[in-house]
Each structure stands twice: as C-alpha cells, then as structure tokens.
Amino acid sequence: MVDVAAYTQKSALIIDPADNVAVALQDLKKGEQCHVSSNGREEWILLLEDIPFGHKLAIEPIGQNESVLKYGEEIGKTNTPVKKGEWIHVHNMFCERGGGK
C-alpha cells in the first residue's frame, strides 16, 4: 500500500517490492538524487534524466526485451537497455496487449 511518509521529499514510490520501476511523486530533475523506499529497503538514486510527476524511473538496470514491473506485474517490455535512474516511458518500452502501442 501507499507509503505516505516519503511524500515530503524528492522521492519516488516503489508500489510493489517486486517492481523494477518507481513512480515520481514530484517533478524530478536530471542530476538530482531521488529517494526511493519499499518494504524497509531505502536508497538514493542519481537521476540520469528529468522525470515528470507521475512518470517512472528505473530503479535497477533493465536489459533489452526484459519485463518492466509495476504493481508487481509486467506492464510491458523494454525495447532498449535502460540504466538505473533513466526515465521509462513509451520511447523505451512497449506492450503488445490490446493491439495498441
């Protein structure tokens, strides 16, 4: 469930412990350190790109064609290797469900 304690700082939320992405809770800027936490795990991650509010960043390196995990489930796959701290969105991930993008 939602950990509200982390909302007051430059932070991103890991929704499920199995996830490899976190969700930005503010507009985050390239070069900033961002706080992530989940189930006792706490870490500061250097942001390699701007991450707009509500968007996702990789909290670990993700190889090409690997699962992007949010809510503990696969929401798509990467179409290029993604570094820890990079923005993950439609430019570097895809999902074939529903015939859409």
Place this chain on the structure above:
Amino acid sequence: MSDTFMGYLRKDDKIGIRNHIAIIPSVFCSAKVAERIAYQVPGSVYFRHPVGCSQVGEDLEVTAKTLIAIGNNPNFAGVVVVGLGCERFSPYELANGIAPSKKMLETVVIQEEGDSLAAIQKGSRIAREMQQMASRQVRVEFPVSELMIGLNCGGSDMTSGLIANPALGHASDKLVNQGGSSILSEITELIGTEKILARRAVNEEVASEIMDTVRRTEDKLFKQTQQSSNKARTHLISTGNYDGGLSSVVEKSLGSMKKSGKAQFSGVIQYGHQPKSKGLFLLDSPGHDGEVSTGLVAAGAQIILFPTGRGTPTGFPGVPVIKITGNPKTYERMKENIDINAGEVLLGNRTLEQMGEEIYQEILEVASGKQMKAEILGHDEQFCITRLP
C-alpha cells in the same frame, strides 16, 4: 445494523435516489422535441442519442434494451417516451418495456400529433403533470443493500491507479460487504488483469466468463488496429494518459481494476442487462466514459463513482456522478468540477483507508439527496449507447 440512506420507493420495489421525470426519444429524429419538453419542465431530464433507426440485429437490440433499461432505472419517477412514428425501434415497444416498472408513463408520437410543435406541447403538459405528482413523494429510510454503484474512470493519470481507484475500492468493498451492489466495467482498460480478476470470481463459471470477456474485447481491438491503414489511430490509450505517466494499456488496467476493491465477482453482465442478484459484477462494455456510464445506469446503478486524474466535467442525466481525483493539482485547477480531493493521500494528510471511508460517506449523502457538482452544473454528456459492428 447496516448503514442507511433516504430514498424513493418505486412501485416495483426498487429504490430511487433522485425523483426526475425522464424524457426519452425512441429515435434520434425526436431528440429535439424531447429536449424542448425537458426545457419546459425544469427538473425533468432528456436523453439525446443518435440511434433507433437504420440499425439491425444485435446493434438494434442493444439500443432497444438500453433505452428500456434507462426508463426502468428507479431514479426516474415517470417517463415520457417521444417517438417520430416511422422509426425501426417503435416508441410503443419502448413504452411496453418500461411499463412493468408501473411508474408514470406516457407516449407522444410526432407524426400522430401533427408536427413537432404539437408534440412539444402535449409532452410538456404530460411532463408538468408528472413532475407535480412526483413532488408529492417523500424520501424514506432504506438499508445500503438497496444501493447499486457504477464504477467508471476517465482522464486517468498515474494518481488514478495509485490513489483514487484504490480508495474507491475500499468504499466499494464496504458497500458490497453490507449487501449492496457495485459494477466494474471498461473491459478495454482491464486488458492484462483478467487472471487477477478471474481469481476473485465466486466460481469457475464466472472465472471463465471474465477471461472470455476480456479476450473477446482484445480480439476485436487487435483486428481494428491491425486492419487500420492509419497508424496514427492505433493507440489504445489517450495522449493525456501518456502525458500523465501511463506507458501501456496494462499499466492503466492494473490501476483501473483497483476501483473494484477486493470483493468477489458474482457474475458478468451483458450491456443493457441487469444483475439477477446483489454483489460485485463485471459489465461487458468498452472503456468509453459515456458508453460505460450508460451501461451502468441501464444495469440499475443509481450513482456513478468516477475517478479522474486529468480531470473531466462530464455528468449523466438524472444520475449523480461523484468525481474523485487523486491528483492535488487537478483538484486545485478543477474545483468546480471535482467533488472529492483524494490528492490528500498524496500530500500525506489521509491514508487510503480514510479516503475510502470519506468516499463511502459521500455515497450515503448523495443517495440521500446531496447534489454533486456535475449535477448542479447540468452536465449530461455521459449518456451514450454502445454500438456493435
């Protein structure tokens, strides 16, 4: 002792939470006459639609079932059916479908009255009389098990799946646990969650219906997008969803399903049909905001619960739509359109459970007569009957 609300008892033992007169055209040709009748009698609502003729088969059947079901919804104390006279979906078939509710019911047919002005005059006199009769009815107390809420989200962003939908899930669970009903829909926005939902089915039969419903929707979308010659028209989720941080339909779906809480699914209902028992149901409808709400009201929902991250002002004729946003910035920007600021969770001022309880309490207040912003401002865009190919 369960929670209660103050509603209107109908002659078919259903409970309304509003007491409007519905003016329903049987065909698009009589839409303006219906609108003018409603204009003459403030407090009545009308249902503009583009169908009722030049349709065949399942498509016409869904139109017919839905219009009949709207007339049967207990939020309406009386119905004036307005026909043209030569349409394929006869106004008398529409009226016959509504008659079992035993509510006040009259039919006005333009070609029988002479012209549109004569039909407006006759319909207005009928609606005026019905409104006066309805005004004599008083609200009495009923248990929340008499409530059916419809769940529908639109203009989603990341906060919808993270905040507003799970908070609404708490409220939905609380209602269902007390014997009330709740309906999840938007099958296009449940793609990728079907196995999770099927595990919550009451039995194997319902589990396979859930799987089949999502698969059929996905097959249809696959054909539409694969056969499209226009590659710019194949995106399943909107630009606003993308801007809000959602990267795939599955990501959106995983947030979308949280509106339904943790309760078991008692069954799957088809568009234009009503559940035969109480509890949580899945309605087979595509994810268009209007088509979903229309299917929910046709199923018998007296209230729509509507999370919106990006913010939308839309409403439904005669049925309150409670707008909830999990995005504090959206609430600040659209205070006149959004009823509940679940962004308080994001700011750390409430837990999800507390927000769920607030939503639940608001459902009881709205059921007892409190008007929502879309209702007060006259928004009625969500009436929109689904079409079949």
